[in-house]
Amino acid sequence: MNKINIGILGCGIVGTGVARILIEKSDLLQSRTNALLNLKYVADLDTQTDRGILFEQGVLISDADIVLNDPEIDIVVETIGGQTAAKALAIKALEKGKHLVTANKALIASFGNELVKTARKNNVDLAFEASTGGCMPVIKTLRESLIGNRIESITGILNGTCNYILTKMSKQGCPFEAALKEAQAKGFAEADPFLDIEGGDTAHKLAIITALAYCMNINLKDIHVEGISSITPMDIEFAEGFGHAIKLLAISKNHSDTIEARVHPAMIPLSNPLSHVDGSMNAVTITGDATGQTMLYGHGAGMMPTASAVISDIADIARNIISGASRRVPILGCREASISPIPVLPINQVEICYYIRFSAADQPGVLSKISGILGNYGISIKTVHQKGRESKGSVPVVMLTHRAKEQSVQKALTEIAGLESILDKPVVIRIEDK
Amino acid sequence: MNKINIGILGCGIVGTGVARILIEKSDLLQSRTNALLNLKYVADLDTQTDRGILFEQGVLISDADIVLNDPEIDIVVETIGGQTAAKALAIKALEKGKHLVTANKALIASFGNELVKTARKNNVDLAFEASTGGCMPVIKTLRESLIGNRIESITGILNGTCNYILTKMSKQGCPFEAALKEAQAKGFAEADPFLDIEGGDTAHKLAIITALAYCMNINLKDIHVEGISSITPMDIEFAEGFGHAIKLLAISKNHSDTIEARVHPAMIPLSNPLSHVDGSMNAVTITGDATGQTMLYGHGAGMMPTASAVISDIADIARNIISGASRRVPILGCREASISPIPVLPINQVEICYYIRFSAADQPGVLSKISGILGNYGISIKTVHQKGRESKGSVPVVMLTHRAKEQSVQKALTEIAGLESILDKPVVIRIEDK
Numbered sequence: 001m002n003k004i005n006i007g008i009l010g011c012g013i014v015g016t017g018v019a020r021i022l023i024e025k026s027d028l029l030q031s032r033t034n035a036l037l038n039l040k041y042v043a044d045l046d047t048q049t050d051r052g053i054l055f056e057q058g059v060l061i062s063d064a065d066i067v068l069n070d071p072e073i074d075i076v077v078e079t080i081g082g083q084t085a086a087k088a089l090a091i092k093a094l095e096k097g098k099h100l101v102t103a104n105k106a107l108i109a110s111f112g113n114e115l116v117k118t119a120r121k122n123n124v125d126l127a128f129e130a131s132t133g134g135c136m137p138v139i140k141t142l143r144e145s146l147i148g149n150r151i152e153s154i155t156g157i158l159n160g161t162c163n164y165i166l167t168k169m170s171k172q173g174c175p176f177e178a179a180l181k182e183a184q185a186k187g188f189a190e191a192d193p194f195l196d197i198e199g200g201d202t203a204h205k206l207a208i209i210t211a212l213a214y215c216m217n218i219n220l221k222d223i224h225v226e227g228i229s230s231i232t233p234m235d236i237e238f239a240e241g242f243g244h245a246i247k248l249l250a251i252s253k254n255h256s257d258t259i260e261a262r263v264h265p266a267m268i269p270l271s272n273p274l275s276h277v278d279g280s281m282n283a284v285t286i287t288g289d290a291t292g293q294t295m296l297y298g299h300g301a302g303m304m305p306t307a308s309a310v311i312s313d314i315a316d317i318a319r320n321i322i323s324g325a326s327r328r329v330p331i332l333g334c335r336e337a338s339i340s341p342i343p344v345l346p347i348n349q350v351e352i353c354y355y356i357r358f359s360a361a362d363q364p365g366v367l368s369k370i371s372g373i374l375g376n377y378g379i380s381i382k383t384v385h386q387k388g389r390e391s392k393g394s395v396p397v398v399m400l401t402h403r404a405k406e407q408s409v410q411k412a413l414t415e416i417a418g419l420e421s422i423l424d425k426p427v428v429i430r431i432e433d434k
Numbered sequence: 435m436n437k438i439n440i441g442i443l444g445c446g447i448v449g450t451g452v453a454r455i456l457i458e459k460s461d462l463l464q465s466r467t468n469a470l471l472n473l474k475y476v477a478d479l480d481t482q483t484d485r486g487i488l489f490e491q492g493v494l495i496s497d498a499d500i501v502l503n504d505p506e507i508d509i510v511v512e513t514i515g516g517q518t519a520a521k522a523l524a525i526k527a528l529e530k531g532k533h534l535v536t537a538n539k540a541l542i543a544s545f546g547n548e549l550v551k552t553a554r555k556n557n558v559d560l561a562f563e564a565s566t567g568g569c570m571p572v573i574k575t576l577r578e579s580l581i582g583n584r585i586e587s588i589t590g591i592l593n594g595t596c597n598y599i600l601t602k603m604s605k606q607g608c609p610f611e612a613a614l615k616e617a618q619a620k621g622f623a624e625a626d627p628f629l630d631i632e633g634g635d636t637a638h639k640l641a642i643i644t645a646l647a648y649c650m651n652i653n654l655k656d657i658h659v660e661g662i663s664s665i666t667p668m669d670i671e672f673a674e675g676f677g678h679a680i681k682l683l684a685i686s687k688n689h690s691d692t693i694e695a696r697v698h699p700a701m702i703p704l705s706n707p708l709s710h711v712d713g714s715m716n717a718v719t720i721t722g723d724a725t726g727q728t729m730l731y732g733h734g735a736g737m738m739p740t741a742s743a744v745i746s747d748i749a750d751i752a753r754n755i756i757s758g759a760s761r762r763v764p765i766l767g768c769r770e771a772s773i774s775p776i777p778v779l780p781i782n783q784v785e786i787c788y789y790i791r792f793s794a795a796d797q798p799g800v801l802s803k804i805s806g807i808l809g810n811y812g813i814s815i816k817t818v819h820q821k822g823r824e825s826k827g828s829v830p831v832v833m834l835t836h837r838a839k840e841q842s843v844q845k846a847l848t849e850i851a852g853l854e855s856i857l858d859k860p861v862v863i864r865i866e867d868k
Contacts, residue, residue: 021582021724031649031772032581034764129579135725137571137579145563145571147466148455148745215465273731276710283729290455290742291569294732295717297707298725308724311582325759330468338465 002035004318007067007098009089010080011044011060014103014130016051017307018077022314023053029311035318041067064089068096075317077310078102087111094118094126099326101313103130103306109204112211112218116331125317126331130309132205133158133282134300137312141286141296142212143333149288151213153253155432158205160280160300161189161196162228162248166236166265167278170245173233188280198227199248199263206250210261213286214254214342215334219261222344226264235357235427238385238398239267242355245275249432250284258345267355267431348407353382353431356409358397358416359424366421367397377412379404394423400431436469438752441501441532443523444514445478445494448537448564450485451741452511456748457487463745469752475501498523502530509751511744512536521545528552528560533760535747537564537740543638546645546652550765559751560765564743566639567592568734571746572718575730576646577767583722585647587687589866592639594714594734595623595630596662596682600670600699601712604679607667622714632661633682633697640684644695647720648688648776649768653695656778660698669791669861672819672832673701676789679709683866684718692779701789701865782841787816787865790843792831792850793858800855801831811846813838828857834865 006022008015022029022039029037042055043064067073068089076093078100080086086107093100095118102108108115108128119126129139133156142151157163161183168179180197183189195201207220228248239246244267253260268275273295277283282300287293299305320326332339360366371381383400401409413426440456442449456463456473463471476489477498501507502523510527512534514520520541527534529552536542542549542562553560563573567590576585591597595617602613614631617623629635641654662682673680678701687694702709707729711717716734721727733739754760766773794800805815819832835843847860 017724025582025584028584029582031768032764034769135580135722135728137575140574140579141571144750145569145574145746146742147749148459148463148742150459150462273707273710276707288569288742290451290738290745292733292739294569294730296728296730298728304724305726308580308582308722311724312579315581316578319762320757320759323754323757323759323762325754325757325762328753328757328759328762330466334465335468 001030002322003038004035004074004321005038005040005072006075006077006314007041007043007070007073008039008077008079009043009064009067010078011042011051012079012081013303014306014310015042015044015077015079016053017303018079018310019053021307021311029315033315033318035322037314037318040070040073043067068092068098073098074321075099075101075314077314078104079310083107083110090115091118094122094124097122097124099125099317101127101310101317103128103310105131105201105204105208109207109218109220112208119331120336123327125320125326127313127317128208129313130306132208133284133296134298134302135305135308136282136284136296136298136300138209138284138296139212140312142209143329146286146288146291149290151254152287152289154209154213154251154284154286155274156206156250156284157247157274157277157282158250158284158300159196159202159248160282161193162202163277163282164188164280165197166228166231166246166248169231169233170236170240173237175233176229176231197229199225202248202250202263206252206261206263209284210252210259212333213252214259215339216342217332217339219344222261224262224264224347228265231265232427234396235429238357239355242383242400243270244268244431245270246429247274247277251432255345258343260350261344262347262350265429267429269433348410350406351403352406353403353433354401354409355429355431356399356401356413357427358422359394360397361421361423362393362395363421369419369421370397370416373415374401374412377408379408379412435464436756437472438469438508438755439472439474439506440509440511440748441475441477441504441507442473442511442513443477443498443501444512445476445485446513446515447737448740448744449476449478449511449513450487451737452513452744453487455741455745463749467749467752469756471748471752474504474507477501502526502532507532508755509533509535509748511748512538513744517541517544524549525552528556528558531556531558533559533751535561535744535751537562537744539565539635539638539642543641543652543654546642553765554770557761559754559760561747561751562642563747564740566642567716567718567730568732568736569739569742570716570718570730570732570734572643572730573646574746575720576643577763580720580722580725583724585688586721586723588643588647588685588718588720589708590640590684590718591681591708591711591716592684592718592734593630593636593682594716595627596636597711597716598622598714599631600662600665600680600682603665603667604670604674607671609667610663610665631663633659636682636684636697640686640695640697643718644686644693646767647686648693649773650776651766651773653778656695658696658698658781662699664861665699668830669863672791673789675819676817676834677704678702678865679704680863681708685866689779692777694784695778696781696784699863701863703867782844784840785837786840787837787867788835788843789863789865790833790835790847791861792856793828794831795855795857796827796829797855803853803855804831804850807849808835808846811842813842813846
């Protein structure tokens with residue numbers, strides 16, 4: 001029986017889940033990989049907390065260097081999280097010739113290109129299925145299953161916290177702050193939810209899958225990012241009236257010479273399967289020129305779903321080691337020579353349909369002024385909806401536009417916001433109608 | 435540059451799609467596999483029909499044996515369809531030491547165990563991603579991604595024809611025959627639709643993924659199969675009134691010492707993501723003990739989606755050949771020694787909830803008689819719904835039961851059908867409420 005020695009760095013939630021599967025499902029994993037996946041070390045500064053696992057003597061240690069310096073260790077699993085320490089240890093592991101598995105999206109999104117380079121130089125595998133979409137096999141699907149496709153676009157709900165909050169707001173009509181508090185109380189949101197609700201976490205994941213989809217390096221910095229904190233129950237209600245749901249989406253589109261890559265709340269029609277993805281669930285649709293639209297759906301976070309994805313990477317690498325086939329699949333899905341820099345279209349150049357809500361004074365002629373300015377910027381209106389009067393003499397005027405350039409919309413809105421009869425900053429939500 | 439020589443047997447719809455991708459996307463495939471996937475032969479008795487592809491001189495031939503006897507051929511792609519000729523050629527290809535890729539679910543479901551044995555003996559790969567779920571990577575997900583899970587159940591919509599017909603019936607209230615005719619007119623159903631609408635095609639696919647999920651050999655013969663031809667718009671309407679959709683489902687469940695494996699129309703709640711899978715789309719949910727419920731969704735048939743799945747198998751095998759790692763993943767996902775026979779629970783032993791519709795004479799006391807008989811067989815009723823009178827003096831009486839054993843339900847129904855006040859054979863639809 002082949003024996004593969006594994007060392008886990010960081011025994012928090014995900015690390016504990018991985019250790020549990022390796023220990024408790026040793027037989028199952030053996031029957032599927034034909035190898036003993038031996039958990040030799042789990043390194044964590046905290047060796048005292050009871051994690052509900054009976055580690056054998058000498059497995060749980062506090063010094064990560066013991067793992068990295070042990071020549072018997074084949075695979076290092078980084079489940080520390082964060083960036084600084086994780087990066088240093090990851091680089092060191094690769095330089096020591098260890099195959100590396102990580103669930104750390106911030107690490108891969110920010111330093112992935114450097115890690116890929118280091119892995120290539122040391123001829124080892126680097127795997128990160130758990131970094132994006134939890135247990136959904138989005139990385140494997142892009143690198144292996146859709147290999148005969150030119151990928152045309154990816155659209156994903158990749159943050160369970162945001163999706164939980166938006167679902168709550170939609171089902172119960174409660175405001176953002178109340179939904180966030182409930183998410184925190186139920187453990188679906190961190191005490192500091194900034195990275196989730198402002199879209200940063202989703203952007204990390206989008207950066208990773210965009211690189212894999214279009215044969216390019218990882219490019220986090222050019223992704224346009226907006227979060228969900230300004231979404232109101234009123235806009236969700238209007239969206240539903242138009243047969244749409246509002247979701248925080250990760251979107252990338254392939255225009256060959258440029259790509260779009262953006263994270264923001266968007267209205268999607270109920271005919272889009274993503275519109276039915278509720279609560280903390282994640283999903284991603286990938287459109288290929290041969291396959292058309294495919295979708296993966298599942299738990300995007302949590303101890304065991306994430307651990308399941310880490311285990312799939314460990315098994316892949318173990319199968320590679322056993323058959324002498326390390327680096328069998330290129331880390332970014334494409335051989336190095338074929339990876340080209342593709343510029344990201346600036347957000348103001350994107351063309352899309354818009355939902356715009358104005359708070360207008362309840363006076364005659366307002367609609368004509370608004371539509372006149374929009375017309376001047378070449379923005380044509382598809383639907384206008386005016387709701388009953390509100391208490392303070394303002395009425396919400398809602399418009400859906402045909403496709404328009406973001407730049408034109410922003411300029412028109414600045415001009416419209418300057419009108420005396422416009423009482424509040426207009427609300428803009430992009431519409432993804434495909 | 436590595437060169438992998440490929441021969442396609444059968445240039446119908448799928449074969450043509452595969453040839454097209456290999457020829458038109460040679461560069462893309464090279465950049466991803468680091469190999470030239472060279473289409474050396476396409477063998478088909480018909481070498482005259484214009485397939486819209488410009489084959490190089492000598493590629494399109496009529497004699498399959500030329501492919502099988504050419505020592506340069508690495509991978510044979512079987513896209514002939516059917517069973518007899520396909521099986522003979524598949525066995526011969528494996529015996530000649532060729533890796534084999536097939537899209538043929540009938541072949542794998544019926545003779546898969548023999549083919550697996552032959553592939554093992556000749557130390558070659560056998561791959562069949564396209565056999566189940568078209569472009570959805572369900573085989574790869576089971577064999578590679580969910581490897582750390584005990585698979586608990588699989589539920590799938592795996593036949594686009596049936597799903598198209600049921601969707602039509604639901605959206606337009608039309609009867610089965612009319613929906614079938616429209617499906618045939620639009621090319622979603624074959625001229626002879628028996629294999630689709632009676633569930634046989636779905637059973638082929640279920641047999642394949644059930645073997646992969648639970649580490650067992652392929653067992654088609656013990657799958658219970660019912661089709662959709664007896665479903666009426668009235669039952670769909672009732673289902674919708676209870677917040678359910680009716681779908682033709684492939685279901686398998688893991689009880690460790692036995693499994694369930696059955697194909698039949700079923701009612702599923704709208705909270706089940708499968709209920710929103712409409713038209714000719716396919717989807718499959720896989721529940722693992724670590725991942726919980728995951729779902730794959732996509733086109734289950736059609737030239738290019740199916741070809742995309744075949745290409746993913748070709749690429750996998752090419753990557754294996756290049757890195758000297760053939761047979762890197764066991765064909766059925768489990769090493770031979772770990773594959774055990776697991777008996778399939780007979781359908782009459784299955785416990786489940788039921789929708790039952792009676793056509794009852796519009797007389798007092800009928801409900802009491804029906805519920806009395808159900809009670810005698812230990813079947814408890816959850817909901818009773820009686821619709822307004824119909825023209826001929828009969829009223830539909832609809833009941834949803836709590837969990838009951840199929841055997842008891844069938845016995846009770848036989849007894850109830852004998853009542854004078856019951857005017858027609860009761861309609862029974864199983865409910866999958868998880």
